Amino acid sequence: MPHRIICIDMDAFYVSVEQAFKPYLKKRPLAVGGSRDRGVVCTCSYEARKFGIHSGMSSRVAYNLCPDIIFMPVDSKKYVKTSKDIFSLLSKMLPKITVSSIDEAYVDITSINMTTEHIIKRIKYVIKKYFDITCTIGAGPNKMVAKMATSINKPNGYYIVEEKDAVSFLDSFSLSNLWGIGSKTEAKLLEHGIFTVKELRQQGSEKLEQLLGVYGPKIYNSVCGIYEEDEEVKLANKSISKATTFDYDISSKQEIYDHLYVLSEKVSEKLILNKYKATIITVNWKTFRFENKSLRKKISSPFYTHKDIFKYAKHLFDDNNKGLVPVRLIGVGVAGLIEVEENI
Ligand code: TTP
Ligand code: MG
Numbered sequence: 001m002p003h004r005i006i007c008i009d010m011d012a013f014y015v016s017v018e019q020a021f022k023p024y025l026k027k028r029p030l031a032v033g034g035s036r037d038r039g040v041v042c043t044c045s046y047e048a049r050k051f052g053i054h055s056g057m058s059s060r061v062a063y064n065l066c067p068d069i070i071f072m073p074v075d076s077k078k079y080v081k082t083s084k085d086i087f088s089l090l091s092k093m094l095p096k097i098t099v100s101s102i103d104e105a106y107v108d109i110t111s112i113n114m115t116t117e118h119i120i121k122r123i124k125y126v127i128k129k130y131f132d133i134t135c136t137i138g139a140g141p142n143k144m145v146a147k148m149a150t151s152i153n154k155p156n157g158y159y160i161v162e163e164k165d166a167v168s169f170l171d172s173f174s175l176s177n178l179w180g181i182g183s184k185t186e187a188k189l190l191e192h193g194i195f196t197v198k199e200l201r202q203q204g205s206e207k208l209e210q211l212l213g214v215y216g217p218k219i220y221n222s223v224c225g226i227y228e229e230d231e232e233v234k235l236a237n238k239s240i241s242k243a244t245t246f247d248y249d250i251s252s253k254q255e256i257y258d259h260l261y262v263l264s265e266k267v268s269e270k271l272i273l274n275k276y277k278a279t280i281i282t283v284n285w286k287t288f289r290f291e292n293k294s295l296r297k298k299i300s301s302p303f304y305t306h307k308d309i310f311k312y313a314k315h316l317f318d319d320n321n322k323g324l325v326p327v328r329l330i331g332v333g334v335a336g337l338i339e340v341e342e343n344i
Contacts, residue, residue, distance in 0.1 A: 002163040003227040004109045004116055006139045007146035008090070008123060011155035013103035013133075015045045017082050018072050020132040029069045034059025042074055046155050086131055090123065098230055106143055106230075120158045141166050143230075144222035147179045166225030171198050180219060185212065197223055241282065241333025242266040249288040249326035256330060260317065261310050263332040268306035271334065275341075277302035278334030281312035286329040295320055302338055309334065 010016060014032035019025045031053065033042035039059045051066040062069055083102045090105070091097045095112070099105045109119050120137045127135050134156035138149025141163040148170060152159035161169045170178070176186050178197060192211060194200050200208070201223045208216030221228050242263045250256055260283075271278060279302050284294040295316050303309065313332045 001110065002141045004139060005141065005143055005146045005227070006107050006109055006116070006120065006123075006137055007143065007150050008105050008107070008135055008137050009150045009154075010086075010103035010127075010133055010135045012043050012045050013083075014043045014074065014079055015072075016133045017079050018075075019045075020082075021078075023132075025070065025072075029053075029066050030072065031059065031062055031069055032072045033074050034062070035071050036060065036063040036069075039071075044069075082131065082133075086127060086133070089126065089130060093122070093126065094119075106146065109139075116160050117158075120160070124156075124158070140169070141225050142222060142227045144179055145169060145225055148173060151177075163225060167201070167223075170223050170225065171196070173197055175200065178223070180215075180222070185215075188212070239280075239282070239333050239335035239337070240267050240270045240276075240278075241284075241331055243284070243329055243331030245286075245329040246327070249328055250330075251324060251326040253324060256317070256324075256327065257314060259330050260313050260332055261306070263330070264310035264313060265306040267309050267332055267334055268304060271304045271337075275339060276337040277304045277340055278309075279303075279336035279338065280334060281309065281316060282331075282333035282335060283313050283316045284329075284331040284333070285317075285327045288326040288328055290328065293320070296335065298336065303334075 015030050018030070018032060027047060029045060029048035029051065031041045031044040031048055034040050037060055041053060041055060041057045041059050041062050043055045044053045044062070048062070048066060048069055053062040053065055053069070059071060079102060087097055087099050087105055094107050094109070097105045097107050109116065112119055116139045120139065123137060124135060127133055136150050136154045136156060137158040138146045138152070138161075139158070140146045140149050140161040145161050145166045149159040149161050175181055175189060175195065175197060176183075181189075188211065189200065194203060201220065203211070203220070205217045205220040208220045210216070212219065218228070244259050244263060280296055280298050282294065282296040284292065286292050297312065297316050299312055303312070309332065
């Protein structure tokens with residue numbers, strides 16, 4: 001069964017929050033940010049967009065385009081609070097939500113036993129009922145398709161792309177409108193004679209890797225409509241590990257410890273960055289005879305500091321290497337990851 005991913009994007013978010021607090025501002029040309037003589041428009045209502053006003057525009061230009069426009073000051077605290085409240089309510093009715101910005105989130109709804117349309121309608125109903133805010137939802141087999149689908153029926157709409165239609169759907173966009181293609185990437189692609197999404201796909205994963213580095217295969221999968229697990233989801237199910245291969249065999253214990261320490265630091269950084277603690281330590285190594293060894297041990301209290309990782313990895317290694325055999329590669333890993341709410 002193909003994956004079903006949805007992207008939820010609030011309509012004119014800052015403006016919608018203001019209108020929800022002050023309903024008399026609804027259906028008016030309204031901008032948040034700037035004033036009639038200075039500043040920049042953060043966002044504006046769809047009524048104001050009819051005059052050609054948009055995010056990032058000088059508010060003086062906006063005023064000239066629509067002298068009836070109402071400017072509201074930015075109230076970031078209110079928008080952050082509303083965003084948190086919306087996504088925390090949604091997280092009670094949906095599987096793990098990946099919040100990608102103040103007004104946007106992705107959800108993998110594959111496991112929900114309901115049609116995509118039904119789920120979308122429920123989400124829209126809940127956000128409207130509890131927050132008086134409308135949103136637009138896109139659905140597709142991966143995040144790219146879902147994201148692009150949100151642009152079809154904005155505002156207060158939804159659009160569902162089936163897996164079989166994903167490729168032709170993406171081909172209907174210009175390269176510059178594709179999510180994740182910034183002006184630099186676009187320029188590079190144009191330089192190499194790649195002008196359309198179809199041509200981008202035709203390059204294949206390897207060629208795109210040469211051109212764009214690690215981002216190449218990711219964008220290739222995206223434009224093929226192929227589902228890729230989120231880094232975050234991947235981590236929750238799996239593990240983090242780092243390894244070093246040596247140019248020569250190492251038989252000094254101290255040297256091995258030094259490498260274990262550096263690897264522990266890297267693993268710890270990744271845990272902290274992704275707000276996880278671990279409950280399992282793993283160490284793997286390859287001997288000079290190219291035998292692979294891999295060990296894991298459950299630790300009773302969750303850990304994340306490089307000192308703890310190093311301590312557990314060293315014990316695990318020492319306990320199984322009484323008579324040291326020269327090693328070619330050494331790796332440290334953690335598994336049994338648990339999410340932590342606050343920064344660690
Ligand atoms: P967006 O989702 O890009 O825009 P939006 O929600 O206002 O409108 P749309 O209906 O097209 O989704 O951005 C979310 C919020 O981020 C937006 O309400 C205000 C803020 N923002 C800025 O402050 N500056 C900007 O340039 C943009 C694009 C957004
Ligand atoms: Mg939005």
